[in-house]
Amino acid sequence: MLVRKGSMTAALLGAAVFGVGLASPATAAQVLGSDAAACSxxxxxxxxxxxxxxxDRTGELKLELYPATETDFLRDDYLLIREGKFFRRVKVPTPASGPVVLCIRVPSPGAYALLLTHDRDGKNKFNFWTDGAGFASNRKLGRSRPKLDQARIVVPAGMVSVDIRAQYLRGLGGFSPIGS
Incomplete structure (x- = not known):
């Protein structure tokens, strides 16, 4: 977790408390997405x-940010917006090569639920059989619906950085990272 404003102690404590991985400081890749400026x-x-x-490097990648509540996590964005609740989405074509770094802005510091999807077939609808998903906790999803605690991330006044490992359907065991 990189926190631009605040102490490194707070960043490490946040990583320990909320299960967020520390991002690689060597990653100097171009930040992708309509919110890229928010990460500068x-x-x-x-x-x-x-x-x-x-x-693979097909289709598109999508980050979705939900309110950090069980009832709102993974709810239809139309319903959340209609009810005046926060929802944000950033979509980018999957880069053909190189590191993949995305950015999504948040309205204010606080807790949110973050979902990454890899829409491999480009149909803009999650296909259980082919598409991938990932969460801030990087815990194996298995065969169950993702839980809020797998996706929960706390954002400080500045920027938080997290590594997310994509997971795909892998036989009877359900979703897990490639090579696990």
């Missing part, structure tokens, strides 16, 4: 996501 100095609050473990 002076931007934020925002989440910088380093995507790892893609099955």
């Amino acid at each position: 100095p002076g931007g934020g609050p925002a989440i910088r996501v380093v995507v790892e473990g893609l099955k």
